[in-house]
Amino acid sequence: MKINFQITDLTCDACISLSQAALKNLPGVQQVNIEPNGLTVVEADRPIDFEDIKNELARVGKTAEQI
Amino acid sequence: MSKITIPIRGMHCRSCEILIENNIKKIDGVKKVEVSHKSGRADVFFEQNTAPSAALKQAIQDSGYEVGAKGKLPWLSKNKYDYINFLKGAVILIFIYLIAERFGLFGISVNTESTSLMVVLLVGLVAGISTCMALVGGLVLSLAARHAELHPEITPKEKFVPHLYFNLGRIIGFAVLGGAIGLIGSALSPSTRVIGFMTVAIGAVMIFLGLKLVEIFPALKDKSIALPKSISQFLGVGREQKEYSHKNSFYTGALTFFLPCGFTQAMQLFAVSSGNFIQGAxxxxxxxxxxxxxxxxxxxxASVFQGKQAKVFFAATGIAVILLGWFNIANGSQLLFQTKIDADQGEIINSTGIQEIRMTQGNGGYSPNKFTVEKGKTVRWIITSTNQFSCASALVVPKYGISENLVKGENIIEFVPTQTGDIPFSCSMGMYRGVIKVVEPGTTKKTSAINTNVPVAQAAAAPSGSCSTGGGGCGCGGARVKPSSDSTPVNATIESGVQLIKTEYSEEKGIFPNNFVVKKGIPARFEITAKDDGEGCSNSIVVQGLHDQAEYLRSGNKIIMDFTAEQNGDFAITCGMGMINWGKITIIN
Structure with missing residues (x-):
C-alpha cells in the first residue's frame, strides 16, 4: 500500500537522503520516494500509522504533514 | 582520547550534520562527533593518538561534502565533471539553436516584442525550477500543508487547490504590480542614458545568475543578490500564518513579487525600463x-531536473541566460555610448526648402536608417510605422531630447539641426539604430537643388554678422549686425505724408532692392512682398532698431513695417535671428 504525505522542512539533498534512510528504518517499508518539494510516497507491505512516520522523521529533525 | 577539528564545506542544514556524523561514526576508533553546519566544522574525538585522516576525508566525501574552509570556495571548479556538463550543455544549446533555425522558429518571431516576451517566459521557466523554486516553493508548500491540516477529509485533487490559488494570485499580482512599476518607469520618464544603464544592469544580473547556474565558478554559489531579510520578513514571508484561506493563498502569491529572487528582480528592472503599464504587466x-x-x-x-541530467540542463540554461545577459549589455551600452552605424543611405527629398527624409519603421527596425542633412535647415522626418506593437515604435533621439511613440501610419518629427556631426537615433531599448549626419550647407551631394533655395550669397556677404559657424546657432540673435548693402540706394517716395519704401523677398535674391534712404521724424512704411516662403533661419525678417518684431516671410504675403525714425544712421535689414544680413535703411535729416 502507498502512503502519501508531505515533509515540510527540506532544505537540501542531505535532508532527502536522511529522511529516506529514516523512513526505510520503519518495518515493512519497501520503497520511499521523496520529491525535492517534499511530496513523499512510501510503499509498504502493511498499513503504517502516520504517527510512526512523524516520529521516525522527527529523529532526523524533519516534520511531516498529512496531505 | 584526542580531538581533531575538520573544516567542511557544502553543509546547509541539520540534515547535513546528521549525514556526516553518521558516516564518521562508522570509522573505527571514533568515539564522538560533533558537526556544525553553522561554523562549517566537525569536531571528531577518537581513541588513537593520530587522527585517521584518510578515513575521515573519505567519510566526508562519501556523504557528498568537501573538506575545506567554508565560504572560501575556489573561483574555478576543480571538478572536471562541471566542465563536461558545461560542454554538454553548450552542445545541447547549439543543437536546439540549429533545430530552431532549421524549422524557421526565429523567422516566425521576427516581431521583436514577442521575441523578448518569449525570453521572459523562458527566464520564468528556468527560475521556476531553480532559484525561485527554492524560495517560493517552500512558501506554497507550507500554505498547502496548512490547508490540508484544516481539511483532513479533502481529496488529493482538492489538495491541489491552494497551489492553484497561489499561482493565480502570483500571475495576477505580478501583472498588476508589473504594470505599476511600468507606470513608475513612465512617470520617471528615464532618459535614454538611464534606460541604457538599466538594460546593462539587467544584463549583468542575468550573466551573474547564468554563471551561478553553470556551476564552474563555485565561489559564486554563496553569493546572491537579495533584498535584506528584514524586508521579506515585513512582507510576512516565512511567518507562520495559522489561518488558511484561498484569499490568503492568493495574496501571498501576489506578494511573492517582493521576494528577493535574482530573476524576479532582473525582470522587474526590465518592466520599469519598459515605461509602460501594459508592457510592464x-x-x-x-x-x-x-x-x-x-x-x-x-x-x-522537479524530479526530472534532479541528479546528473539536471546539471547538464542547468549548464545549458545557464549558458542561454549568460548569452541573453550579454545581448542586453550590448544593447544597453549602445544606448549609453551611441556610435556610428553604417547602413543604407536615406534619400533627401527636397521640397519647398524643407529637408524631407522618409523612413519606414517595421518589426525589424528602421529602413533606411542613415541620412545626411544640412545644418540650420528644418528637417522634416516622416516616419511610416508599419507596426506599432514593435519595440522599434519607441523612437528616441537622445541628442535632441526627442522621444516619440510612433503610431501606425505617418509620423512627422521636425527639428532644425544646429550643429554638424552625427545625430544617432534608436528604439528606446537601443536594439534598432540609425543615424542622421549633419553637414555644413552646400556639402551634400544633392545640394544643387537645395542651395539655390537659400540666400547663401547674402549670408556670406555679412561674415561679421553670421555666427552660425560657431555652432551656437541662434545664440547671437540679439547682436547688432553691421549694416551693409549692395544695391544702389533707393530714396523713399512720399505718399499722403508717409515715406514709402518697397522691396521683394525671393529665394533667389533674398531681399532686393536692399538699400534705402529714409528721413528722420517722418512716419515711414516699409513694404516687403514675399514671392517665396522664407526657410530655415531666413523665414522671418526684422529691421534692427526700427522694427525689431520678426515678421514671417510667406509666399504671397505683404509685410508692412511702420516706423518713425528718431535717429540718424544705418539700420540693418536681417533675418529674424540676425544671422543673415540682407541690407540697410539709412536715416538722414
Missing amino acids: LIMSLFAIGTAPGLLGVGGL
Whole structure:
C-alpha cells in the first residue's frame, strides 16, 4: 500500500537522503520516494500509522504533514 | 582520547550534520562527533593518538561534502565533471539553436516584442525550477500543508487547490504590480542614458545568475543578490500564518513579487525600463506564468531536473541566460555610448526648402536608417510605422531630447539641426539604430537643388554678422549686425505724408532692392512682398532698431513695417535671428 504525505522542512539533498534512510528504518517499508518539494510516497507491505512516520522523521529533525 | 577539528564545506542544514556524523561514526576508533553546519566544522574525538585522516576525508566525501574552509570556495571548479556538463550543455544549446533555425522558429518571431516576451517566459521557466523554486516553493508548500491540516477529509485533487490559488494570485499580482512599476518607469520618464544603464544592469544580473547556474565558478554559489531579510520578513514571508484561506493563498502569491529572487528582480528592472503599464504587466505576468510549471511541480518536472541530467540542463540554461545577459549589455551600452552605424543611405527629398527624409519603421527596425542633412535647415522626418506593437515604435533621439511613440501610419518629427556631426537615433531599448549626419550647407551631394533655395550669397556677404559657424546657432540673435548693402540706394517716395519704401523677398535674391534712404521724424512704411516662403533661419525678417518684431516671410504675403525714425544712421535689414544680413535703411535729416 502507498502512503502519501508531505515533509515540510527540506532544505537540501542531505535532508532527502536522511529522511529516506529514516523512513526505510520503519518495518515493512519497501520503497520511499521523496520529491525535492517534499511530496513523499512510501510503499509498504502493511498499513503504517502516520504517527510512526512523524516520529521516525522527527529523529532526523524533519516534520511531516498529512496531505 | 584526542580531538581533531575538520573544516567542511557544502553543509546547509541539520540534515547535513546528521549525514556526516553518521558516516564518521562508522570509522573505527571514533568515539564522538560533533558537526556544525553553522561554523562549517566537525569536531571528531577518537581513541588513537593520530587522527585517521584518510578515513575521515573519505567519510566526508562519501556523504557528498568537501573538506575545506567554508565560504572560501575556489573561483574555478576543480571538478572536471562541471566542465563536461558545461560542454554538454553548450552542445545541447547549439543543437536546439540549429533545430530552431532549421524549422524557421526565429523567422516566425521576427516581431521583436514577442521575441523578448518569449525570453521572459523562458527566464520564468528556468527560475521556476531553480532559484525561485527554492524560495517560493517552500512558501506554497507550507500554505498547502496548512490547508490540508484544516481539511483532513479533502481529496488529493482538492489538495491541489491552494497551489492553484497561489499561482493565480502570483500571475495576477505580478501583472498588476508589473504594470505599476511600468507606470513608475513612465512617470520617471528615464532618459535614454538611464534606460541604457538599466538594460546593462539587467544584463549583468542575468550573466551573474547564468554563471551561478553553470556551476564552474563555485565561489559564486554563496553569493546572491537579495533584498535584506528584514524586508521579506515585513512582507510576512516565512511567518507562520495559522489561518488558511484561498484569499490568503492568493495574496501571498501576489506578494511573492517582493521576494528577493535574482530573476524576479532582473525582470522587474526590465518592466520599469519598459515605461509602460501594459508592457510592464505583460513582462511580469509572463514571467510568473513561466515559473508556474516549476512551482506547481507539473508532471514531476522537479524530479526530472534532479541528479546528473539536471546539471547538464542547468549548464545549458545557464549558458542561454549568460548569452541573453550579454545581448542586453550590448544593447544597453549602445544606448549609453551611441556610435556610428553604417547602413543604407536615406534619400533627401527636397521640397519647398524643407529637408524631407522618409523612413519606414517595421518589426525589424528602421529602413533606411542613415541620412545626411544640412545644418540650420528644418528637417522634416516622416516616419511610416508599419507596426506599432514593435519595440522599434519607441523612437528616441537622445541628442535632441526627442522621444516619440510612433503610431501606425505617418509620423512627422521636425527639428532644425544646429550643429554638424552625427545625430544617432534608436528604439528606446537601443536594439534598432540609425543615424542622421549633419553637414555644413552646400556639402551634400544633392545640394544643387537645395542651395539655390537659400540666400547663401547674402549670408556670406555679412561674415561679421553670421555666427552660425560657431555652432551656437541662434545664440547671437540679439547682436547688432553691421549694416551693409549692395544695391544702389533707393530714396523713399512720399505718399499722403508717409515715406514709402518697397522691396521683394525671393529665394533667389533674398531681399532686393536692399538699400534705402529714409528721413528722420517722418512716419515711414516699409513694404516687403514675399514671392517665396522664407526657410530655415531666413523665414522671418526684422529691421534692427526700427522694427525689431520678426515678421514671417510667406509666399504671397505683404509685410508692412511702420516706423518713425528718431535717429540718424544705418539700420540693418536681417533675418529674424540676425544671422543673415540682407541690407540697410539709412536715416538722414
